[in-house]
Amino acid sequence: MTISLIRTVILYAIVMAAVRLMGKRQISEMQTSELVVTLLISNLASVPMQETGQPLINGLIPIVALVISEIVVSALMVKLPMFRKLICGRPIIVIYDGKIQQDEMRRLRMTTEDLFEQLREKDVFSIKDVAYAIVETNGKMSVIKTPEKEQPTAGALNVVEPDKGLETVVISDGVISDYSLALCRQTRNWVENILENEGIILSDVFLMTANAKGDYLIVRRDQTK
Structure with missing residues (x-):
């Protein structure tokens, strides 16, 4: 039982790494080659999980080979439009x-x-x-x-909308995201000042969004009874 659990965790990590290497399109917008590789990897990974007598490396080698093949095919599709058309077709x-x-x-x-x-x-x-x-x-x-x-745009109506920048989640479940703060060009001090003015402590914030103009929205955490 312990061996099966360890093999499963290892294979899970390998498959997750493989999906990341092949790109985010694997998750939402798969092309033909990506779909084929994803299906093959899922089948290959299930064999070493079930057959503990088989060496784990026998299951890892085909997965690595498939990932490398997909990366090569993706690179060729970028460089050679005709190859991309052959693999993916056309709209x-x-x-x-x-x-x-x-x-x-x-x-x-x-x-x-x-x-x-x-x-x-x-x-x-x-x-x-x-x-x-x-x-x-x-x-x-x-x-x-x-x-x-078509819905009329602000440009079509000759209305100039101010650019407020990207709205990001700067606090999620009581945790400040420095990455999101950088995206909306704000700082931790700015967030802390806002919370102090609102009379809210960080741990009581369920969600806070902000943009580069300083607009923000705070959602308090529901208090458990």
């Missing part, structure tokens, strides 16, 4: 100038139900509101609405 326009491209939908084996489901995920509920819809290489759909259905 496909399924609605062009308001017209459904039925041939392209057949190529994707996309049904009308699939099309409308993805449009609804983009908060589009009528096909007449769509100017262009593009299926990206990761399978997600990008939608450009017709001009009359």
